[in-house]
Amino acid sequence: MVPAVTSDRSDPTKGADVPRAVGVRDVAKRAQVSLGTVSNVINTPDSVRPRTRARVEKAMRELGFVGSRAAGQLRSRKSGLVGVVLPDVGNPYWADVLRGVESVLEEHDLTLVVGSTHQDPARQERLLRALAQQGVDGLLVAPIDELRNWEQFADRRLGVVALENGDAPDAGSSISLDNVDGARQAITHLLELGHRSIAFINGPRNVPWCVERREGVLSGIQTAGLEASDVLIEVEVSDLTAAMGITATDELWGRCEPTAIVCANDLVALGALLSLQRRGLRVPEDVSLVGYDDVEFVEALRPPLTTVRQPSFEVGVIAGHMLLSGATRDSGERELLTPALIVRQSTGPARLR
Amino acid sequence: MVPAVTSDRSDPTKGADVPRAVGVRDVAKRAQVSLGTVSNVINTPDSVRPRTRARVEKAMRELGFVGSRAAGQLRSRKSGLVGVVLPDVGNPYWADVLRGVESVLEEHDLTLVVGSTHQDPARQERLLRALAQQGVDGLLVAPIDELRNWEQFADRRLGVVALENGDAPDAGSSISLDNVDGARQAITHLLELGHRSIAFINGPRNVPWCVERREGVLSGIQTAGLEASDVLIEVEVSDLTAAMGITATDELWGRCEPTAIVCANDLVALGALLSLQRRGLRVPEDVSLVGYDDVEFVEALRPPLTTVRQPSFEVGVIAGHMLLSGATRDSGERELLTPALIVRQSTGPARLR
DNA sequence: GAAGGACCGTGAACCGGTTCAGGATTCGCT
DNA sequence: AGCGAATCCTGAACCGGTTCACGGTCCTTC
DSSP states (O other): OOOOOOSSSOOTTOSSOOOOOOOHHHHHHHHTSOHHHHHHHHHOGGGSOHHHHHHHHHHHHHHTOOOOHHHHHHHHOOOOEEEEEESOTTSHHHHHHHHHHHHHHGGGTOEEEEEEOTTOHHHHHHHHHHHHHHTOSEEEEOOSSOOTTOHHHHTSSSOEEEESOTTOSOOSEEEEEOHHHHHHHHHHHHHHTTOOOEEEEEOOTTSHHHHHHHHHHHHHHHHTTOOHHHHEEEEEOSSOSHHHHHHHHHHHHHHOOOSEEEESSHHHHHHHHHHHHHTTOOTTTTOEEEOSBOOGGGGGBSSOOBEEEOOHHHHHHHHHHHHHSTHHHHHOOEEEEOOEEEOOSSOOOOOOO | OOOOOOTTOOOTTOSSOOOOOOOHHHHHHHHTSOHHHHHHHHHOGGGSOHHHHHHHHHHHHHHTOOOOHHHHHHHHOOOOEEEEEESOTTSHHHHHHHHHHHHHHGGGTOEEEEEEOTTOHHHHHHHHHHHHHHTOSEEEEOOSSOOTTTHHHHTSSSOEEEESOTTOSOOSEEEEEOHHHHHHHHHHHHHHTTOOOEEEEEOOTTSHHHHHHHHHHHHHHHHTTOOHHHHEEEEEOSSOSHHHHHHHHHHHHHHOOOSEEEESSHHHHHHHHHHHHHTTOOTTTTOEEEOSBOOGGGGGBSSOOBEEEOOHHHHHHHHHHHHHSTTHHHHOOEEEEOOEEEOOSSOOOOOOO
């Protein structure tokens, strides 16, 4: 007693229904070929005779065929997706890195899935989980916390590239900047200018490069033959944004009045600058200020900001290439770039007290 | 934490093979339930008796189960993906919008797929195509060109939300800022200060809000009883970045020397400012400068930039909510926010010639 | 204690592009 | 023409989570 359903289309139970997007089978029928051939036209066009290929392509055009990567991914295990996990896309530095990555990967038909962690380990975990479920082909991550079970990404088509992973245990390839050195350059500059009371506004301790920058600061003080506890006032902010920079500096001035401030970040430095200006303090006459990143706008600040330059876009490009070179997975190369202190006008001799 | 071994797999044909990730069937077997139940635990936990659910969850944990959204999407037609197409994630304004969107959608387990068009229609097309193939549940786009066949996204679970779509034909819901009004405020401000030779550095003509801002500028001039051709010098840049701002301003000064510059964008204004400073020109004494967006850093520039404020983060939040409210798809609501001119110190009376 | 119903759990069928072993054609060359 | 090789095509099986019609349990209620 089979009710002779599934004649072809038109389910009588429901009138206005989903139009059922065209699939390879529809294209195949129209082009008078098998569905396998359609797949070949999509993936290995050279393996199909030009005449046949043209027929299939015509059919695809006429039917407005749009494949479903999800279906393909199921069997082929290629999603065409690359996960990018950054601390904060709102930060010009990371935005620039992202642009670099984008510029490399877009030519390879890879789509970026982007997420910001905002220095929050829980968010990092959630993001990685989501990316794993989406079946990304590769992962590009700037870990703000120990990178747990990254191995699940390691045997994807493209491996894992870590940005600024410090000395953490291997996680695929990695590209970092010498944060210790950069921070040391910054603090040394200030010490040479005679500053002996310096505030250091840094990010959370779980973030690798924050730890390293702190290390560099301490090391610079030590090299100068000074005691960190005498010279340094440490402040920690949960997120490296301008808003946090303002808050931190406001609070700081309630406690003490250093002659210089080093920030983990240009954005924080921007916040500090705004806070100082509102307080009527002059930079660098009253307080010297140093940032980190050399973001585009700092040159035009009042005053132009002394900062540590990092080649953001380039980092993104290199990371992108590392990801693409299948070599990534096995060799686990590591690149280490060196930052450079750019002295502008936000730093000057320590005011005599 | 059992390392997810495969008990009874072992394909004799090939030794070292892919470990075959654990699937619902593996979990089902281990938890002594059917695979359908596992699916229920994942999607509708409340429909499963707590005892059973606990068993399944334990099994999932022990096996390190990570679902495959792709497989699920195939049948359920939900990808958990939302496409976000912006002009440029490297631009702080859009980065901020993105943060707003992110903040809303991350609580709904939606993953963002982000792409930048860089004012290039071809790139926009490519991105939309990729998003269609990925089967995104919704689309959030700031079109920089006529939005062709957006309808294919319209009947996805979440619809389409257009940012700044101008007066273009309907495309789902949209949220825009009154660009005409904002630009008019800016130009009127300059005209009142006595400027009669004003350069306008704008983006490409295919970009809706660039067209609108131009409209506003022209309208403002007309309202003041002046002739645009006498007052305005129009310059067009292909991408609204600081680098393009520098180039454009450098070139501009080879041709003429206006007493004021209006930029379509704070980033371009930043570039213009840098160019002017390198040329030894003072702002606003020699040249007045107006930006657009009120990006975070412009307040700390030398001099603080007069600009048109747009609530970036809020726009993102609103857009996110619009996308979530299923209503989007049918009603096609439109929101129109009004920007405000923030007068700072980069604008002053026209220098007498 | 039997009927009625709410609640759970089951598993075959399914989504749609890819794979690959094998069949069909075409080509080159004697 | 004849034959082997190279090239092209074919389509059933498959990937793995979701759906849903169906059957089993257990508790009420008369």
